[in-house]
Amino acid sequence: MASHTPLPGPKPIARLGEQFLAHLAVERSLSHNTVSSYRRDLTKYFSHLRAREVMQISDVRPEDVASFAECLEGMARASVARSMAAVRSFHAFVFEEGRTGANPAADVRPPKIPSRLPKAMDIDDVAALIAAGGAGEGPAPLRDRALLEVLYGTGARISEAVGLSVDDVDLAGASARLFGKGRKERVVPLGGYAVEAIDAYLVRARPSLASSGPGTPSLFLNTRGRPLSRQSAWAIIQNAAERAKLSVHVSPHTLRHSFATHLLQGGADIRVVQELLGHSSLSTTQIYTMVSRDTVREVYSLAHPRALS
16 A cells, blocks of 8 residues: 555544545545545645644634635635535544534535536547557557547546556457446447557557566556556647647546547437446536537527528
């Protein structure tokens, strides 16, 4: 298990924080990345409590929680909301465990984050990105093309894609097994382009990459034969976007957005898209159904018999 920096602050409160994080990891089966994010947020919060000379959990007052929220001003609203969610969840856990008689964070609300339309790429830009990623000689371009085809062809999160093992991919059945947040498993279809790209990579590239390493079941490998990291996968996408001379910002999440948007534009049912994305809530998927006013007006003008004068 990866080591981590102990939580700061008064020891009684820090011990409760460690118990809370263990609860998230073991009982709620949250991912390592999510628990690490909560640890960073609680580190800031506990340092704030120590600075205010709050030594016991029973001494925490609503104004202590509110003052921490004020200290977060200037950060991105999403970061503030996440930090406050960590603080609220911690205090709810402590209260439910009977460690304190009141929940000082119960009435402290995080800021409301406005809904934002995800940015989807044009289909031609996606094709150009994948082509640029697979251009060149040697095993790396074959790997990069396969990775890009998987990201766009399945809507996988970057962590899900680099987490694939060889056995998770069934080329004969044209499917892949992904492990999402909390290790929740789902099986998604692989399109013909993705199957072709993965097959070429497995036959012509992966064996030479694997020969440089200690041996691993991971599907995507780096030049040292070790599992490809999320950071390296991000760099692959950025380099492909530069070579394709794309004017739009491209990230792993851009490909996931594009996957969902293009499916819905093609007539896919939103509940199917929800399943493919691994969203636990339909409301998370529904953001992809929002379209611009220009698109609405264009469709209206073309489809309604009385639209034109």
